[in-house]
Amino acid sequence: MxxxxxxxxxxxxxxxxxxxxxxxxxxxxxxxxxxxxxxxxxxxxxxxxxxxxxxxxxxxxxxIPGLDTIRFDKKEGMSIGANVTLAELASNNEIKEKYLAVHQAVNHAATPQLRNMSTLGGNLAQRNRCWYFRSADHQCFRKAGDRCFARHSETGENENHAIIDNGSCVSVHASSIATALMAFNASVVIVGEDGKKRAVGIDDFFVTAAKDISMETVLTSKEIITDIILPPPSKNTKSIYVKHVARESYDWSLGDVAVVMEVSGDTCKEASIVLGAAAPTPYRSVPAQEAMQKMNINDENAEKAAEAAMSVARPLSKNAYKVPLFKSIIKQAITEIS
Ligand SMILES: Cc1cc2nc3c(=O)[nH]c(=O)nc-3n(C[C@H](O)[C@H](O)[C@H](O)COP(=O)(O)OP(=O)(O)OC[C@H]3O[C@@H](n4cnc5c(N)ncnc54)[C@H](O)[C@@H]3O)c2cc1C
The missing domain is CATH 3.30.43 (Uridine Diphospho-n-acetylenolpyruvylglucosamine Reductase; domain 2)
Known part of the structure; x- marks a missing residue:
C-alpha cells in the first residue's frame, strides 16, 4: 500500500x-x-x-453535515442523503411503508455490520465485483487491457457474470439496492466542481459497457452524490424485491428483481421491472414491463413476463443457470407483489 x-x-x-x-x-x-x-x-x-x-x-x-438525513414530502417524494447508512435506511418505517421493495433490498444487502458502515452514495458508486477486474494481475477491458478474462469459454470463471448486454465487459453491477431504486424511478443528485447540482434519472446514472467501458456510472472523480430522490408513490403503488444468493446468511446477488406496479384491483396498470446481476448495469426489462401492462396479475401472465424478460438473455459458458433463476424470481415477484 x-x-x-x-x-x-x-x-x-x-x-x-x-x-x-x-x-x-x-x-x-x-x-x-x-x-x-x-x-x-x-x-x-x-x-x-x-x-x-x-x-x-x-x-x-x-x-459532511447535511448529507445524512431522510425526508419525505408529499409533492417531492423521499429524499435520502448520500451518507445515510444502509442500517439507517433499513430501520426507516416510512421507507418500509411507502417503498417496500427498497426496504427489502436494503435488508438483503451485505451483513448487519457492513450495513452499519456502508452509505447509500457509496453503494451506488462502488465498483463491480468481477474477480478479474479486482485482481492487479489481470488487465481487463475496464482497466485499459485488451481482453475480458471472464468471457473465455474454457478458462473464464463467469458463473456470477452477465447474461444480458454482455458484449464487452461481462461483469454485473454490485449494487443490489440500485435494482429497487431503479424500479421506483429514483434520481441521483450530483454536485460538481462548479458547485452546481444536477439530478440524473437513475436509468441514465449507470453507464453501459458498450457506451463507455471506463465508466460504470456518469460520476466523475470530481463529483459528489448528495441525495437520492424517490418520487412520491400513489396509493395504488405496490412493490416487491426478490434476491437469490448462494448462501442464505448473506451474499452478493446471483440474480435479483424489483417490481413496482400501479394496480387497479387485480389488474396491473403499469409495471416497472428491473433485474440486478443480469447485466453490467441494473437492467430495466422493457419486454417484461410490456407483458404486464394492463394485464391481470396471475401466474400465467407472470410467466409470460418472465419469458419475455429472458428472451434477450445470452448466457456465458458457466452461467446458463441464471436464465431459469431469473424466470423463477420474476414470476415469484409478480405473483407475490403486495
Ligand atoms: C462482503 C460484502 C457483501 C456486500 N453485499 C452487498 C449486497 O448484497 N448488495 C449491495 O448493494 N451491496 C453490497 N455490498 C456493498 C456495501 O454494502 C457498500 O455499499 C459498498 O461497499 C460501498 O459503500 P461505502 O459507503 O462503504 O462506500 P465507499 O467505500 O466509501 O466508496 C465507494 C466508492 O464510492 C465513492 N463514493 C462514496 N460516496 C460517494 C458520494 N457521496 N459521491 C460520490 N462518490 C462517492 C468512493 O469514492 C468510492 O469510489 C457488500 C460489501 C461487502 C464487502
Missing amino acids: NKFSWYEAKSLEDALEQVNSTVSEQLYESSNGAAVFKSGGVDVLDWVKEGLLRPEKIVNIRN
Whole structure:
C-alpha cells in the first residue's frame, strides 16, 4: 500500500476543492482523479489495500453535515442523503411503508455490520465485483487491457457474470439496492466542481459497457452524490424485491428483481421491472414491463413476463443457470407483489 494523506472534509465545497488540488498515481483509467472520496470506506479502502488504487489523498466525506438525513414530502417524494447508512435506511418505517421493495433490498444487502458502515452514495458508486477486474494481475477491458478474462469459454470463471448486454465487459453491477431504486424511478443528485447540482434519472446514472467501458456510472472523480430522490408513490403503488444468493446468511446477488406496479384491483396498470446481476448495469426489462401492462396479475401472465424478460438473455459458458433463476424470481415477484 502506498502512503496517502487523510483529509477530513468539512463541507461539499471543501471536499471538491481537495480533489482539484491533489495529483495522484492511479492504476486504472476509470478511477482517474486527484484524490479519492471515502464515505463508508467499505469498497474504496479495499481498492487501496489491494494496490489497485494509489491515491495521494483520501478525502473523507462521511462527516459532511447535511448529507445524512431522510425526508419525505408529499409533492417531492423521499429524499435520502448520500451518507445515510444502509442500517439507517433499513430501520426507516416510512421507507418500509411507502417503498417496500427498497426496504427489502436494503435488508438483503451485505451483513448487519457492513450495513452499519456502508452509505447509500457509496453503494451506488462502488465498483463491480468481477474477480478479474479486482485482481492487479489481470488487465481487463475496464482497466485499459485488451481482453475480458471472464468471457473465455474454457478458462473464464463467469458463473456470477452477465447474461444480458454482455458484449464487452461481462461483469454485473454490485449494487443490489440500485435494482429497487431503479424500479421506483429514483434520481441521483450530483454536485460538481462548479458547485452546481444536477439530478440524473437513475436509468441514465449507470453507464453501459458498450457506451463507455471506463465508466460504470456518469460520476466523475470530481463529483459528489448528495441525495437520492424517490418520487412520491400513489396509493395504488405496490412493490416487491426478490434476491437469490448462494448462501442464505448473506451474499452478493446471483440474480435479483424489483417490481413496482400501479394496480387497479387485480389488474396491473403499469409495471416497472428491473433485474440486478443480469447485466453490467441494473437492467430495466422493457419486454417484461410490456407483458404486464394492463394485464391481470396471475401466474400465467407472470410467466409470460418472465419469458419475455429472458428472451434477450445470452448466457456465458458457466452461467446458463441464471436464465431459469431469473424466470423463477420474476414470476415469484409478480405473483407475490403486495
Ligand atoms: C462482503 C460484502 C457483501 C456486500 N453485499 C452487498 C449486497 O448484497 N448488495 C449491495 O448493494 N451491496 C453490497 N455490498 C456493498 C456495501 O454494502 C457498500 O455499499 C459498498 O461497499 C460501498 O459503500 P461505502 O459507503 O462503504 O462506500 P465507499 O467505500 O466509501 O466508496 C465507494 C466508492 O464510492 C465513492 N463514493 C462514496 N460516496 C460517494 C458520494 N457521496 N459521491 C460520490 N462518490 C462517492 C468512493 O469514492 C468510492 O469510489 C457488500 C460489501 C461487502 C464487502
